[in-house]
Amino acid sequence: xxTHNAGVILxxxxxxxxxxxxxxxxxxxxREQGGIQLNNGDVVMPDPILVxxxxxxxxxxxxxxxxxxxxxxxxxxxxxxxxxIYFDSQTTDRRQESIKQAIAAxxxxxxxxxxxxxxxxxxxxxxxxxxxxxxNGVVQDKLFLPGIMKLKRLLDVGFFGxxxxxxxxxxxxxxxxxxxxxxxxxxxxKKELGGGxxxxxxxxxxxxxxxxxxxxxxxxAVASTHISTRxxxxxxxxxxxxxxxxxxxxxxENGVIASVNSSxxxxxxxxxLLTIQVDGTEGSAVAGLRQCKTQHRINTPKPVWNPDLExxxxxxxxxxxxxxxxxxDNAFKVQWEMFFKHVFQDDPFPWDLLEGAKGxxxxxxxxxxxxxxxxxxxxxxxxAGRVKDxxxxxxxx
Numbered sequence: 001x002x003t004h005n006a007g008v009i010l011x012x013x014x015x016x017x018x019x020x021x022x023x024x025x026x027x028x029x030x031r032e033q034g035g036i037q038l039n040n041g042d043v044v045m046p047d048p049i050l051v052x053x054x055x056x057x058x059x060x061x062x063x064x065x066x067x068x069x070x071x072x073x074x075x076x077x078x079x080x081x082x083x084x085i086y087f088d089s090q091t092t093d094r095r096q097e098s099i100k101q102a103i104a105a106x107x108x109x110x111x112x113x114x115x116x117x118x119x120x121x122x123x124x125x126x127x128x129x130x131x132x133x134x135x136n137g138v139v140q141d142k143l144f145l146p147g148i149m150k151l152k153r154l155l156d157v158g159f160f161g162x163x164x165x166x167x168x169x170x171x172x173x174x175x176x177x178x179x180x181x182x183x184x185x186x187x188x189x190k191k192e193l194g195g196g197x198x199x200x201x202x203x204x205x206x207x208x209x210x211x212x213x214x215x216x217x218x219x220x221a222v223a224s225t226h227i228s229t230r231x232x233x234x235x236x237x238x239x240x241x242x243x244x245x246x247x248x249x250x251x252x253e254n255g256v257i258a259s260v261n262s263s264x265x266x267x268x269x270x271x272x273l274l275t276i277q278v279d280g281t282e283g284s285a286v287a288g289l290r291q292c293k294t295q296h297r298i299n300t301p302k303p304v305w306n307p308d309l310e311x312x313x314x315x316x317x318x319x320x321x322x323x324x325x326x327x328x329d330n331a332f333k334v335q336w337e338m339f340f341k342h343v344f345q346d347d348p349f350p351w352d353l354l355e356g357a358k359g360x361x362x363x364x365x366x367x368x369x370x371x372x373x374x375x376x377x378x379x380x381x382x383x384a385g386r387v388k389d390x391x392x393x394x395x396x397x
Contacts, residue, residue, distance in 0.1 A: 001041045001042060001043060002042045002043070003035065003042070003043045003044075003045050004042060004043065004044050004344065005045050005082075006044055006045065006046050006047060006084050006085060006340070006343075006344075007047050007048075007049060007069075007082040007083030007084055007085070008027065008046045008047065008048045008049070008083065008084075008085045008087060009048075009049055009051055009074075009077045009078070009083050009085065009086045009087060009107070010022065010023060010027070010048050010049065010050055010051060010089070011051040011052065011086070011088050011089070012051075012088060012089040012090030012091070012094070013048075013050050013051070013061065013089065014050075014052045014054060014057040014061055015089060015090070015091075016185070017112070018089035019061065021141075021330070021332040022087065022089055022332060023048065023050075023065070024065070025330045025332060025333055026330065026332045026333040026336045027046050027048050027336065028048075028065060029330065029333050030046055030333065030336065030337065031045065031046060036340050038341065038344060038345050039345055040345075044340050044344050046085075046340070047069070047082075048067060048069065049069035049070060049071065049077055049080075049083060050062055050067065050070035050071075051070070051071055051072070051074055051077055052072065053072060054072075055072050058070040058071075058072065074098060074101065075101070078102055078105040078107065079105065083107065084107065084108060084343070085107060085108045085109075085110060085339075085340075085343065086099070086102035086105075086107040086108070086109055086110070086111075087110045087111060088102075088109075088110075088111040088112060089111070089112045091187055091193060091194055092114055092116075092117055092193075092194030092199065093117055093192075093193050093194040095111065095112070095114075095115060095116060096115070096116040096117065096121045096122075096124075096125060099111060099115070099125055100125065100128065103128050103129050103132050103134055104132070106132065106134060107134065108134050108135040108136065108343050109125075109129055109134060109135070109136040109137070109353065110136070110137045110138075110139070110336075110339050111138060111139065111353075111356070112138075112139050113138050113139060113203040113356050113359050113360075114194075114200075114356070114359060114360045114363060115138060115353060115356040115359075116360060117194050117199075118360065119357060119360045119361040119364045119381075121360070122353070122356055122357035122359075122361070123354075123357045123361075123381060123383070125353050125356075125357070126352065126353035126354040126356070126357050127383045129352075130383050135342055135343050136352050136353045137335075137339045137342065137349050137351055137352055137353075138351050138352065138353060138355055138356035138359075139332065139335060140204075140207045140211075140335065140351045140355070141331040141332050141335060142204055142208050142274075142331070143207065143208070143211055143331075143335075144332075144334045144335055145289050145290070145331050146289070146290045146291075146324070147272070147276075147287040147288045147290050147291050147292050148208070148212070148276070148287055149328065150287060150291075150292035150322040151212065151276065151278065151285060151287040151292050152212060153322070154278075154283075154285055154292070154294065154322070155213075155278075158282075159280075159282065159283050159285070159294070160278055160279075160280025160281070160282055160283055160284070160285070161280045161281035161282030161283065162280055162282075163213065163254075163256050163278060163279075163280045164256070164257075164280055164281065165256065165258070165259070165278075166209070166256060166257070166258040166259070166276065166277070166278050166279075167258070167259045167260075167276070167279075168205070168208075168258065168259070168260040168261070168274070168275070168277075169261050169270060169274070169275050170201065170260070170261065170262045170263070170273065170274045171197075171261070171262055171264055171265075171266045171268075171273070172264070172266065172267075172268050172273050173265065173266065173267050173268075174244070174264040174265070176229070176231060177230050177231030177232065178231045178237075182230065182231070182232075182233075184264065185233070186230065186232035186233060186238065188200065188264075189227075189238075189240040189241070189242050189244060190238075190241050190242055191241040191242040195241075195242040196223075196242035196243045196367075197223075197242075197243050197244055197245060197262050197263070197264060198221065198223055198243055198246045198363050198366045198367055198370070199242075199367075201246070201262045202246070202248075202359065202362045202366045203356070203359025203360060203362065203363055204359070205248075205250070205258075205260055205262075205362070206358055206359040206361075206362040207351065207355060207358075207359060208276075209250060209252060209258055210358070213252055213254075213256055213258065213278075214252035214253050214254040214256055215252060215253040216250050216251075216252060216253075216378050217250075217251045217252055217253045217378055218250070218375055218376060218377050218378060219248060219249070219250050219251075219362065219365050219366055219375070219376055219378060220248065220249045220369055220374070220375045220376075221246055221247065221248040221249075221366040221369040221370045222246065222247045222370055222373075223243035223246050223366070223370035223371075224243060224244070224245045224246070225240050225241075225243050225244055225245075226244055226245050226263075226265035227240060227244055227264075228240050243370075244263065244264045244265050245261075245262065245264065245265050245266070246260075246261075246262045246263075246366065246370070247261050247262075248260045248261075248262075248366060248369075271286065271288050271291065271293075272288030272289050272290075272291070273288075273289065274288060274289055275287070276288075281297075282296070282297050283295060284300075285322075291322075292321075292322040293319035293320060293321055293322065294320050294322060295318055295319050295320070296320075299318060299320070300318070301313050301315065301318050303315075335351075354381065354382075354383055357381055361378065361381060362378065365378060
């Protein structure tokens with residue numbers, strides 16, 4: 001057995017997501033378990049180098065986790081041949097240029113989404129990575145959440161019969177930052193910095209819908225900025241320039257209709273921060289982040305609308321829990337392990353930069369739909385930059 005130490009550049013790791021999910025719960029967790037075993041018995045051991053703009057934050061983070069490698073010089077990290085993978089979890093407006101540098105340096109690319117601030121930028125990255133011959137992937141963590149993996153089980157066995165509709169509710173109340181500290185970074189509410197819930201969440205909804213229910217064919221969206229004034233991390237009041245809620249309808253290629261509400265200005269009265277309800281001819285299911293509940297055709301109650309009488313049906317008790325039946329690891333860590341195996345033993349990894357571009361495409365179209373107040377088709381993308389519907393690009397210029 002041979003251990004292969006693999007240098008991994010983690011750029012933007014001092015941010016909340018970069019620290020918690022990618023450094024601590026993924027890379028460090030993989031190191032603690034003894035690395036990743038390959039099919040031939042060899043082991044890949046990730047060796048992170050922390051990269052960012054704030055020297056004090058990097059030094060403190062490295063010291064807290066007994067790491068010796070950190071730098072504010074991205075070019076220096078990219079020039080080191082020991083580092084074979086580049087990962088990016090910076091703010092969206094910084095991501096594209098850094099990934100371009102990493103591709104030019106011959107690094108394999110793994111990154112958060114959206115991969116760029118526009119579909120054109122994301123598509124350019126996919127094309128450049130393809131031409132350079134570097135392996136590449138985009139974080140699509142929702143697919144590896146326990147609740148959604150249970151939902152996938154139901155889909156695979158045909159539990160629903162013919163699927164009729166999908167309803168997704170996502171969000172929670174993000175405090176304004178005046179009397180209660182905001183639990184999201186202030187850049188999320190600044191359009192000029194790549195903020196906005198459509199830019200953030202539509203790339204997620206793209207791969208969830210595509211992978212589980214069918215390719216997205218068309219979109220109609222309404223975007224809102226419900227909370228117009230917020231207070232940032234330094235206590236300064238600012239005007240929110242990005243949308244904090246989006247109400248969308250997606251038409252899928254198979255005729256299924258998906259209704260998706262996303263909001264950072266909603267108080268939660270449902271089972272989880274994200275719930276996905278799927279209704280079919282034979283049964284229905286509601287999945288959250290970790291749980292999934294079902295109601296089969298034979299167990300469906302028979303309500304009758306009568307506002308003059310007290311309802312006697314306990315609707316919540318009519319649903320059955322899908323058991324775990326396995327140990328679910330951290331969703332981010334699972335996909336990291338898959339990407340390492342893609343790089344080191346050429347395992348399949350379908351969630352590449354082109355898939356990331358599809359997510360950015362849907363965000364762009366969602367914003368355009370909201371602006372123009374109309375339905376828009378979702379054309380097919382290719383790494384050559386061509387789309388089947390030539391009107392798509394011309395309409396955005």
